[in-house]
Amino acid sequence: MSTRRKFIAGLAAAPVAAVPALAAASTGIDPVLAAIAEWRAAKAIADADAERSECAHAAYGAEVDALDPLQRKIFSLEEFDRMFRAIPETPELTALRSRLERNLEALRAVRRRYRLDEVEERADASGKAEFAAMSAALETQPATVEGALALLEVTALWVLDNEEFYFEGELSTAPARATRAALKVLEFHRYGGTIRKASEEFC
Numbered sequence: 001m002s003t004r005r006k007f008i009a010g011l012a013a014a015p016v017a018a019v020p021a022l023a024a025a026s027t028g029i030d031p032v033l034a035a036i037a038e039w040r041a042a043k044a045i046a047d048a049d050a051e052r053s054e055c056a057h058a059a060y061g062a063e064v065d066a067l068d069p070l071q072r073k074i075f076s077l078e079e080f081d082r083m084f085r086a087i088p089e090t091p092e093l094t095a096l097r098s099r100l101e102r103n104l105e106a107l108r109a110v111r112r113r114y115r116l117d118e119v120e121e122r123a124d125a126s127g128k129a130e131f132a133a134m135s136a137a138l139e140t141q142p143a144t145v146e147g148a149l150a151l152l153e154v155t156a157l158w159v160l161d162n163e164e165f166y167f168e169g170e171l172s173t174a175p176a177r178a179t180r181a182a183l184k185v186l187e188f189h190r191y192g193g194t195i196r197k198a199s200e201e202f203c
Contacts, residue, residue: 029143030142030143030144030146030147031140031141031143031147032137032140032141032142032143032147032148032150032151033144033146033147033150035133035136035137035140036137036150036151036154038133038136038137039130039133039134039136039137039154041133042126042129042130042132042133042134043130043133043134045126045129045130046123046126046127046129046130049119049122049123049126049127050123050126050127052119052122052123053119053120053122053123056114056115056116056119057116059114060110060111060114060116063110064107064110067103067106067107080096080097080100134154134157134158134161135158135171135174137151137154138151138154138155138158138174138175138177138178139174139177139178141181142181142182142185143185144185145185145186145189147182147185148181148182148183148185148186149182149186151178151181151182152178152179152182154178155175155178155179155182158174158175159175
């Protein structure tokens with residue numbers, strides 16, 4: 001999650017166009033539906049990778065809990081040296097440091113067995129790809145009623161999934177722009193192809 005937080009905090013999205021893509025509507029092609037399909041495909045991959053990562057970390061955590069209690073209190077040799085730098089070297093302190101070294105090697109062996117570095121990297125990459133695909137869908141102009149309704153649904157999902165985050169710049173207004181774009185298309189069809197100026201008041 002922390003990686004996702006860093007990623008989305010720096011993501012800048014381009015604003016959607018102010019007028020519906022009516023030419024696309026005449027051909028029956030709605031780009032927002034394609035964008036949403038891409039997001040759903042990316043989400044399926046991200047969800048599977050996230051589940052795999054959670055399972056690996058759960059198994060890893062269970063083994064870590066069974067390690068020497070010293071390992072759960074001191075996490076690195078650097079931390080050990082900082083804690084005991086004011087204490088003269090003694091055989092007991094040397095033995096304690098050796099014990100920690102063995103624990104750290106056991107910990108690295110557990111990480112390698114569960115391939116945590118690979119699992120974490122894959123989950124991070126697919127999570128970023130899923131978020132980017134969802135953001136791209138939000139910024140895609142709908143051209144049909146079906147596309148507008150689908151965009152509204154995705155917008156609601158985006159808000160629910162990201163309500164804990166604070167966004168700045170273009171990304172902070174992406175849901176409002178997507179909602180406005182969808183409402184313009186719905187209004188266009190409701191009023192027989194005429195977009196009223198009142199639509200500018202939405203969102």
